[in-house]
Amino acid sequence: MTQNGSAQRPATDGDKGRQLNWPATVSALAASVAAVVALIAYLAPPAGQPIGTETPSPSASPYIPSRDRETSRPPSDPPPPDPETTRAAPVTSVVLPPVPPIGCAEATAALNAYSRNAGDTRSSHAGAAQQAYSELMGVALNAQGAVGQKVTRLAREFQELNFRLTGMVMNDPNEVLADIRTDIAELNRLCTPA
Numbered sequence: 085m086t087q088n089g090s091a092q093r094p095a096t097d098g099d100k101g102r103q104l105n106w107p108a109t110v111s112a113l114a115a116s117v118a119a120v121v122a123l124i125a126y127l128a129p130p131a132g133q134p135i136g137t138e139t140p141s142p143s144a145s146p147y148i149p150s151r152d153r154e155t156s157r158p159p160s161d162p163p164p165p166d167p168e169t170t171r172a173a174p175v176t177s178v179v180l181p182p183v184p185p186i187g188c189a190e191a192t193a194a195l196n197a198y199s200r201n202a203g204d205t206r207s208s209h210a211g212a213a214q215q216a217y218s219e220l221m222g223v224a225l226n227a228q229g230a231v232g233q234k235v236t237r238l239a240r241e242f243q244e245l246n247f248r249l250t251g252m253v254m255n256d257p258n259e260v261l262a263d264i265r266t267d268i269a270e271l272n273r274l275c276t277p278a
Contacts, residue, residue, distance in 0.1 A: 182277030187227025191235050192275070194219035195268060198242070210249035217242040234271045241267065 198216035202209045220239035227235045241264045248257040 184275045184277055185227070185229065185231045187223050187231050187235055188271075188275035190223040191220060191227070191231075191238070191271060194223060195238075206249055210246050213242045213246040213249060217246060231271070231274050234267060234274060238264065238267050238271065 194216055197219065198212050201212040201215065203212065217239050220235055220242060224232055224236040224239055241260055244253070245257055245260045245264065247253040248255050248260060
């Protein structure tokens with residue numbers, strides 16, 4: 085017992101854990117205040133509206149039959165224009181340029197590359213023919229219809245040209261070049277939009 089008659093408990097290690105954690109307490113208090121402010125802001129009327137007046141809600145309006153609801157307009161909308169005084173704007177049709185069939189652009193690029201890379205020697209001409217064959221076979225995978233058939237035929241002709249230029253086949257390369265020129269002219273006709 086102490087002098088004033090009350091018993092004091094001695095301080096123990098357990099009392100250290102019961103001390104007030106001020107940062108956590110302040111943080112919890114700030115979160116509570118923020119929640120109350122957010123609730124007040126949510127419940128407060130919109131700015132510019134006097135307190136005590138309510139904004140009309142769609143559910144608070146009197147019953148309007150569904151047919152009238154569809155045709156009724158808010159009073160702030162202007163009346164529709166008189167049909168006799170309004171003229172319809174002339175409709176202009178946009179004419180898009182015709183699109184060439186799939187594979188035409190790629191085949192043309194492969195043929196142009198062949199023309200650039202053919203060179204003057206037999207070996208450079210054979211290399212350009214092999215490259216054209218490879219590129220045209222890739223194009224033939226996506227090309228369809230007559231264009232696809234013509235691209236496939238051209239690819240085979242370039243392969244034959246390569247064989248003749250490298251000596252694998254002992255025939256005149258000029259025969260294949262004549263066929264290639266004819267097929268290129270037909271491909272150009274197929275790829276020219278009508």
